Amino acid sequence: MRLSRFFLPVLKETPSEAQIVSHRLMLRTGMIRQEAAGIYAWLPLGHRVLRRIQQIVREEMDRAGAVEILMPTLQSSDLWRESGRYDAYGPEMLRITDRHERELLYGPTNEEMVTDIFRAYVKSYKALPLNLYHTQWKFRDEVRPRFGVMRGREFLMKDAYSFDIDKAGARRAYNRMYVAYLRAFDRMGLVAIPMRADTGPIGGDLSHEFHVLAETGESQVYLDKNLLTMPIPPVDIDFDGDLEPIVQARSAMYAATSDVHDQARFEAEVPEERRMSTRGIEVGQIFYFGTKYSAPMKAVVAGPDGKDVPVEMGSYGIGVSRLLGAIIEASHDDAGIIWPEPVAPFDIALINLKTGDAKTDAACSGLYEKLENAGKEVLYDDRDERPGAKFATAELIGIPWQVVVGPRGLEKGVIEIKNRATGVKEELSAEEAVNRFV
Numbered sequence: 253m254r255l256s257r258f259f260l261p262v263l264k265e266t267p268s269e270a271q272i273v274s275h276r277l278m279l280r281t282g283m284i285r286q287e288a289a290g291i292y293a294w295l296p297l298g299h300r301v302l303r304r305i306q307q308i309v310r311e312e313m314d315r316a317g318a319v320e321i322l323m324p325t326l327q328s329s330d331l332w333r334e335s336g337r338y339d340a341y342g343p344e345m346l347r348i349t350d351r352h353e354r355e356l357l358y359g360p361t362n363e364e365m366v367t368d369i370f371r372a373y374v375k376s377y378k379a380l381p382l383n384l385y386h387t388q389w390k391f392r393d394e395v396r397p398r399f400g401v402m403r404g405r406e407f408l409m410k411d412a413y414s415f416d417i418d419k420a421g422a423r424r425a426y427n428r429m430y431v432a433y434l435r436a437f438d439r440m441g442l443v444a445i446p447m448r449a450d451t452g453p454i455g456g457d458l459s460h461e462f463h464v465l466a467e468t469g470e471s472q473v474y475l476d477k478n479l480l481t482m483p484i485p486p487v488d489i490d491f492d493g494d495l496e497p498i499v500q501a502r503s504a505m506y507a508a509t510s511d512v513h514d515q516a517r518f519e520a521e522v523p524e525e526r527r528m529s530t531r532g533i534e535v536g537q538i539f540y541f542g543t544k545y546s547a548p549m550k551a552v553v554a555g556p557d558g559k560d561v562p563v564e565m566g567s568y569g570i571g572v573s574r575l576l577g578a579i580i581e582a583s584h585d586d587a588g589i590i591w592p593e594p595v596a597p598f599d600i601a602l603i604n605l606k607t608g609d610a611k612t613d614a615a616c617s618g619l620y621e622k623l624e625n626a627g628k629e630v631l632y633d634d635r636d637e638r639p640g641a642k643f644a645t646a647e648l649i650g651i652p653w654q655v656v657v658g659p660r661g662l663e664k665g666v667i668e669i670k671n672r673a674t675g676v677k678e679e680l681s682a683e684e685a686v687n688r689f690v
């Protein structure tokens with residue numbers, strides 16, 4: 253992408269309405285634009301990151317055996333009356349009436365709808381286990397939407413739903429999602445800690461929230477520091493194998509949100525130097541809730557003995573749009589965002605120090621073509637601007653690598669590459685530079 257043809261509305265001033273650094277940086281770099289309280293348009297830079305995060309989540313869900321679908325944002329209130337949640341959900345739910353006076357709602361979550369889909373087609377235990385997921389916009393009329401995409405009213409969530417014939421199967425489904433979550437967050441460059449958590453309006457008796465530690469987090473969390481350095485299950489982990497030891501190894505160490513925190517237990521189980529009490533951003537939550545929806549909604553399957561039983565279910569959410577904020581909170585400096593490579597909007601910022609100089613333009617065009625052909629996403633700063641402004645833009649928007657090309661270097665036969673995270677610079681020939689990235 254040539255910057256001269258891109259749409260990157262960087263603001264000169266830091267927006268004063270934003271209270272936390274991720275919100276400020278997302279507005280400043282033109283990633284998002286607020287359209288109404290808690291409702292955002294995604295501009296090209298933000299949209300690119302959103303897509304990359306969604307793709308990582310998708311790959312890890314697929315690897316864990318979940319199957320992707322896409323359910324609508326609007327739902328019929330009838331389904332929610334069946335489960336009993338229509339009245340229980342309260343003012344966070346956006347209720348809509350159509351021209352025929354039919355009651356609809358903008359889905360805050362999809363347990364009812366997916367249970368309805370399941371019961372329409374699945375009649376036998378032989379089709380189980382099954383896990384259906386989608387990534388779709390949700391609406392929750394939050395009392396205080398704030399911190400930009402961290403607490404929006406309209407936000408993008410990945411939500412998965414598992415169906416099993418018995419508790420043991422549901423536990424295995426839960427463990428698969430637990431491991432998939434560890435892998436997905438790790439791939440985004442995040443340390444996300446699973447914590448024992450309250451089940452809230454989803455209900456049920458087993459749940460973990462995944463938290464990214466950050467001072468600006470809205471939750472108070474308590475944990476054993478050893479959890480910060482636990483190894484992440486590798487890419488070839490066998491999702492059909494026994495994952496219980498992985499879950500147990502973490503669950504054996506104290507980690508809880510304030511809702512379920514037990515100070516006496518914390519002090520008894522964790523030596524003082526390993527106790528950590530800090531703030532966390534909830535980036536995901538997983539629930540096992542058994543037959544809470546399948547029983548009232550009559551989602552039953554015939555078991556091996558031919559008798560109908562309600563399916564055992566769980567649900568598993570990831571805050572895809574919130575993750576952009578969480579990643580920036582965890583990874584920035586005074587100059588701007590530092591994107592972890594797997595989620596960065598571009599891989600490389602190609603900086604032309606003297607646009608209009610024939611030799612420099614030619615060298616940049618050559619590099620641009622080679623890197624793009626090798627599958628790299630390059631943002632080529634071909635604008636007629638001072639070098640200082642180009643460096644500042646590249647730093648601000650956080651592209652992991654800068655490739656800097658100017659007439660003086662070219663005379664010596666070198667260009668410079670710089671790593672955004674470490675600041676380390678190197679001089680290389682153009683060919684060496686290309687080889688570094690391909």
Ligand code: ATP
Pocket residue numbers: 361392394401402403404405407408409452534535536537569570571572573574
């Ligand atoms: P919170 O405690 O922050 O209100 P929640 O517990 O109500 O979140 P869940 O029902 O567990 O949310 O939804 C799954 C995930 O969706 C959350 O872990 C979070 O990452 C994300 N999420 C929830 N509400 C919002 C929101 N208003 N804006 C952005 N992301 C959200």
Ligand code: MG
Pocket residue numbers: none
């Ligand atoms: Mg909430």
Ligand code: MG
Pocket residue numbers: 534
């Ligand atoms: Mg919560």
Ligand code: MG
Pocket residue numbers: 461534536537
């Ligand atoms: Mg939650």
